[in-house]
Amino acid sequence: MKSNSEGLIIDGVVAYIDRDNIDTDQIIPTEYLKSIKKFGFEDYLFDGWRYKDDGKLGITKDERVIDENFILNKNPFNESKILLTRDNFGCGSSREHAVWALRDFGIKAVIASSFGDIFYNNSFKNGVLPIKLEKKEIDFLFGQTQQKVLELSINLQKKEIIYGEKTISFHVQKHLIDRIIYGLDDVDITLKEKDKIFDFEKTRIKERPWIFK
Amino acid sequence: MKTLYDKLWEEHHVTQLDSGESLLYIDRHYLHEVTSPQAFEGLIKKNLKPWRLNANIATPDHNVPTIRGNNFNSESITDEISKIQVVELDKNCNKFGIKQFDIESNKQGIVHVIGPELGFTIPGMTIVCGDSHTSTHGALGCLAMGIGTSEVEHVLATQCLKVSKLKNMNVRFEGEVNENVSSKDIVLYLIRQIGTAGGTGCAIEFSGSYISSISVEGRMTICNMAIEAGAKVGLIAPDNKTIDYVKSKSFLDEDTFAQAKEYWKTLKSDDDAKFDKEIIIDVSKIKPQVTWGTSPEMVMNYDESIPTVFDTKEENKKNVELARDYMGIENETKLSDLTFDKVFIGSCTNSRIEDLRMAAEIVKGKTIAANISEAIVVPGSGLVKEQAENEGLDKIFTDAGFIWRDPGCSMCLGMNPDQLKPYERCASTSNRNFEGRQGYLGRTHLMSPIMAAYTAINGTIGDPYEI
Ligand code: SF4
Numbered sequence: 076m077k078s079n080s081e082g083l084i085i086d087g088v089v090a091y092i093d094r095d096n097i098d099t100d101q102i103i104p105t106e107y108l109k110s111i112k113k114f115g116f117e118d119y120l121f122d123g124w125r126y127k128d129d130g131k132l133g134i135t136k137d138e139r140v141i142d143e144n145f146i147l148n149k150n151p152f153n154e155s156k157i158l159l160t161r162d163n164f165g166c167g168s169s170r171e172h173a174v175w176a177l178r179d180f181g182i183k184a185v186i187a188s189s190f191g192d193i194f195y196n197n198s199f200k201n202g203v204l205p206i207k208l209e210k211k212e213i214d215f216l217f218g219q220t221q222q223k224v225l226e227l228s229i230n231l232q233k234k235e236i237i238y239g240e241k242t243i244s245f246h247v248q249k250h251l252i253d254r255i256i257y258g259l260d261d262v263d264i265t266l267k268e269k270d271k272i273f274d275f276e277k278t279r280i281k282e283r284p285w286i287f288k
Numbered sequence: 289m290k291t292l293y294d295k296l297w298e299e300h301h302v303t304q305l306d307s308g309e310s311l312l313y314i315d316r317h318y319l320h321e322v323t324s325p326q327a328f329e330g331l332i333k334k335n336l337k338p339w340r341l342n343a344n345i346a347t348p349d350h351n352v353p354t355i356r357g358n359n360f361n362s363e364s365i366t367d368e369i370s371k372i373q374v375v376e377l378d379k380n381c382n383k384f385g386i387k388q389f390d391i392e393s394n395k396q397g398i399v400h401v402i403g404p405e406l407g408f409t410i411p412g413m414t415i416v417c418g419d420s421h422t423s424t425h426g427a428l429g430c431l432a433m434g435i436g437t438s439e440v441e442h443v444l445a446t447q448c449l450k451v452s453k454l455k456n457m458n459v460r461f462e463g464e465v466n467e468n469v470s471s472k473d474i475v476l477y478l479i480r481q482i483g484t485a486g487g488t489g490c491a492i493e494f495s496g497s498y499i500s501s502i503s504v505e506g507r508m509t510i511c512n513m514a515i516e517a518g519a520k521v522g523l524i525a526p527d528n529k530t531i532d533y534v535k536s537k538s539f540l541d542e543d544t545f546a547q548a549k550e551y552w553k554t555l556k557s558d559d560d561a562k563f564d565k566e567i568i569i570d571v572s573k574i575k576p577q578v579t580w581g582t583s584p585e586m587v588m589n590y591d592e593s594i595p596t597v598f599d600t601k602e603e604n605k606k607n608v609e610l611a612r613d614y615m616g617i618e619n620e621t622k623l624s625d626l627t628f629d630k631v632f633i634g635s636c637t638n639s640r641i642e643d644l645r646m647a648a649e650i651v652k653g654k655t656i657a658a659n660i661s662e663a664i665v666v667p668g669s670g671l672v673k674e675q676a677e678n679e680g681l682d683k684i685f686t687d688a689g690f691i692w693r694d695p696g697c698s699m700c701l702g703m704n705p706d707q708l709k710p711y712e713r714c715a716s717t718s719n720r721n722f723e724g725r726q727g728y729l730g731r732t733h734l735m736s737p738i739m740a741a742y743t744a745i746n747g748t749i750g751d752p753y754e755i
Contacts, residue, residue, distance in 0.1 A: 093606060094606070094607065094610065095583075095604075095607050096484055096485075096583045096585075096607070098583075098720070098722045100701075100720065100722040100723070100724060100725050101722065101723060101724075104702065104724050104728075105350075105701045105702050105703045105725075106702060106703065108322050108323075108350075108703065109322075109351065109369040109370055109372070109373055109703065110369075111325035111326065111329075111372060111373060111376050112326070113326045113329070113437075123723055123724045123728070129710075129728040129729075132369050133369070162485060163484055163485040163488070163518070166484055166485065166518065167420065167515075167720060167722060168419075168420050168720075169323065169418060169419055169420040169434040169435060169436055170322075170323065170436075171323070171326075171436035171437040171438060172437075174436075189485055189488060190488075191488070191518070192488055192489060192518070192519075192520045193420055193434055193435070193436060193520060196435075196436065196439075197436035197437075197438065200436065200438040200439075201438070248307075248308070248452075249307070249308075250305075250307030250308060250309060253307075261438065261439075261442050261450055262330075262334060262336070262441065262442050262445045262446060264305070264450075265305075265311060265442065265445075265446045265448055265450060266445070266446060268302070268303055268305070268311060268448075271302055271303045271311075272302055272311070272313070272339075272446060272447060272448055275302045275303075275313055276313065276340070276447070279313065283412070283548075283551070284544060284547070285410065285540050285544050285545070285547070285548040286315045286410075286413065287340075287342070288539070288540055288544065
């Protein structure tokens with residue numbers, strides 16, 4: 076991510092997949108969930124669509140049959156940091172591997188009209204920004220992709236997408252975007268409240284003893 | 289004034305953080321081998337231990353082969369990568385002292401099946417697991433939801449989850465269902481009505497006369513698929529049935545149980561509770577439901593024609609086209625015209641004893657159709673398996689040509705040896721018909737155990753009333 080005097084910027088060419096309900100099984104199929112690592116998922120992103128053969132964990136991109144028609148295999152979209160898609164992106168399984176695969180591929184922002192709840196949450200914890208836009212804005216952006224290679228610039232602090240003369244604002248809760256901007260760790264934040272958790276637990280053990288048996 | 293969700297939320301609310309989010313105290317945390325290794329790694333790196341050990345219960349389910357027989361252990365898994373994950377769970381549970389029903393245990397099973405049946409899920413709890421179908425446990429009046437791996441680490445380390453409050457949605461199912469219609473059909477019908485994003489951002493409470501009339505197991509099937517309607521949380525107020533169910537599984541002493549019971553009775557939405565959204569569904573007209581496409585919302589009555597791009601609204605044409613293409617559906621076709629290759633009865637949606645009884649009822653004394661190359665029944669847990677065998681269900685299935693397996697997620701997802709081959713068409717009681725979910729290029733049709741059993745015998749989808 077770049078920064079300028081006004082804040083952090085994600086910019087560049089937008090890759091797009093014109094589909095609703097892209098579930099996390101499509102973002103990364105179950106086979107790759109066998110990894111016990113948190114990194115190294117870039118070659119398996121959208122595996123079923125990116126390749127014409129069946130993959131296995133450990134087999135790299137170079138050994139696969141690439142589907143040249145899939146957008147992420149085409150220049151310049153293979154370098155995209157921004158993904159544009161439609162409704163309910165990331166629905167389905169809770170696998171955080173879906174976000175890890177996007178992150179490892181280099182995707183820093185996903186623009187969609189809505190997201191699966193668990194995916195949405197997982198994204199902020201891994202530096203991927205999910206941006207919800209109105210359907211008409213999504214339609215507009217898809218329209219632009221049909222005319223040229225669409226390039227956008229996203230300003231995180233201002234919560235704005237800049238496209239030529241046009242500015243599209245988006246809403247995201249401050250604490251969520253702060254997690255991306257400052258790379259905050261949730262465990263550290265919560266452990267500052269340690270005493271409150273202990274006190275709560277003590278009372279609960281007394282009042283609801285059956286929980287603790 | 290308060291909904292059940294509001295009450296459970298307040299009961300577990302530890303504090304509000306500066307960010308505006310809340311810390312919710314977590315009573316029960318289930319772990320399995322797929323979404324936990326990176327969380328344990330994080331814990332170790334931070335030099336932390338689980339906050340409260342006895343909150344955690346673990347079991348391997350996703351990767352385990354379902355043909356195991358005797359003397360099988362983690363090391364016996366032939367897929368080297370699957371083995372690493374299962375062995376890693378063993379290691380982590382041993383290292384930290386977490387209770388695990390390991391692959392050798394007769395109580396091992398799908399995490400959402402074993403939790404309630406071993407008495408670890410009881411009403412009023414907050415329950416999380418690194419698995420989206422954690423919503424299942426809501427059927428017992430719990431605030432239960434799926435979380436990601438970072439959150440698994442967070443819950444291990446702090447016994448809390450950092451969350452914002454969801455909206456309240458009420459789905460009331462009223463009326464009596466037709467014969468051969470099960471709770472699976474009801475929840476699929478709901479998804480057809482509201483779509484896979486219909487419950488996004490909501491906790492859905494299921495209520496109404498239909499819910500009261502069905503078993504706790506049937507309720508689990510409904511809450512299980514709340515996530516397929518977009519909702520992280522599905523829940524049902526505990527009633528006498530719930531309490532009887534919990535009592536039969538409980539390891540609590542009499543006094544503690546009696547004390548808990550008084551509290552559980554308070555766990556319901558107030559009469560004047562305000563919901564952000566309310567839906568009423570008359571279940572008496574619902575027919576058996578079967579999916580035709582690659583999203584659970586692509587579902588319809590078993591006797592309908594599959595949508596074509598011509599009878600689809602403009603904005604959905606593309607989705608329909610892609611799904612038809614993937615599913616190998618040509619021309620104008622009815623569901624009943626499709627020929628099936630495999631049948632899978634199992635998964636955390638439909639692998640409990642009641643599901644197996646329903647399927648066995650249909651199968652009894654019959655033989656699977658010639659076009660079905662494989663029909664498998666995979667009990668959800670060691671205890672379900674044992675119970676079914678005591679009732680002779682295994683014999684009914686095997687006599688009909690089904691294969692009777694050991695417990696696990698099995699063909700619900702392509703992580704273990706039970707997978708579809710490319711282009712195979714499967715009648716499945718699981719919950720997701722996503723592309724490749726049951727195996728590379730496999731074609732999944734979701735349905736109830738009754739319809740799956742019928743399809744096994746008949747070779748195609750048909751009228752389950754004629755059986
Ligand atoms: S049975 Fe299927 S849906 Fe359920 S936990 Fe296992 S893989 Fe997930």
